Amino acid sequence: MQLLELVCAAITLPSLAVLAHVDRPTLTVPGLVQIRDILAQLEAPIISTLTERINLATDPTLYSNNGKGLLRFLEQHEVISAASGRYDYGKLEYPFTLPPVAPDVSTSRNAFPPSRFHQDSFSGNENITAFYLNTLVPLFTSKSSFYYHLDNSTINHDAVLNLDATLLALLSHRAHIGKIVAETKYASNVTGFTDLIKAQDAAGIRVLVTNTTQESGVLSQASTAAAAFSDAWSKSGALVPGSFASNLQNATAKLFRELIDITTEIEVQYLLQRLR
């Protein structure tokens, strides 16, 4: 009898894919204040990497054909990263060139109560790549590397692409934390969000998750940090051009504006799929 029940249960299981989801851990998100602290701590590594990248000479052909060379470099590295588990469920790290982790499916046996992370199918990486190639790379205008190379060696593709890859991964991770931001916001207003999600009202969700006071705070903090980084570089005697501070300030402003916009988009897309 018990065996028969097991067999019946097995037969009624919808698919292996859903089985895999049942095995996924229950991940509970931190509170909004803690997440904002984490986001604030990610600001320095991002601006630091941007500073290093701006100080390297750039060969524009690396980014031609919609960033073909950069994407090929990323793919080689992401294959190794994927094998290490870097993009596994709950890591909040999403690859640029490989298929993303499969979304969760909510069932009565595998419920996703408020505050439990629910993987959706949206990745903001396509937007981040477009922003990087179209907006940020044109600001990397340095013809020589203002770095501590004794021989003033002009261009090293590997050093440049490694910094691109690091910066892109930091931006992607920072932006996809939007998924857990969205979960805390959902948990704080289940009734309000449920109505909007059922109506698939993306505009209404966007209004509810947007906080322009918080956005201004993030932008001004990033601006202060960029000034501190360029000051420190100049004071330490780095052979940077006169435009360095202004260039870093401009790039940082564009970068954090994009981060806010793409994070908001990631929040909205997450919530649209939250009840699936």
Ligand SMILES: *[C@@H]1O[C@H](CO)[C@@H](O)[C@H](O)[C@H]1NC(C)=O
């Ligand atoms: C490297 O560049 C700096 C600044 O232009 C210059 O002072 C220095 O002599 C150069 N070093 C070599 C080895 O060319």
Ligand SMILES: *[C@@H]1O[C@H](CO)[C@@H](O)[C@H](O)[C@H]1NC(C)=O
């Ligand atoms: C909850 O969401 C609704 C929109 O559906 C909104 O009108 C209400 O102000 C929200 N409540 C809070 C406390 O944010």
Ligand SMILES: *[C@@H]1O[C@H](CO)[C@@H](O)[C@H](O)[C@H]1NC(C)=O
């Ligand atoms: C918006 O963000 C500010 C600054 O973080 C915070 O003080 C305020 O409570 C937030 N407003 C809402 C409606 O959540």
Ligand SMILES: *[C@@H]1O[C@H](CO)[C@@H](O)[C@H](O)[C@H]1NC(C)=O
């Ligand atoms: C930074 O942006 C300002 C305002 O758009 C512009 O005047 C300035 O030339 C820019 N700096 C650099 C180094 O491009």
Ligand SMILES: *[C@@H]1O[C@H](CO)[C@@H](O)[C@H](O)[C@H]1NC(C)=O
């Ligand atoms: C992301 O990219 C899509 C497609 O190009 C575009 O419609 C959308 O506005 C972008 N979103 C953001 C936040 O940049």
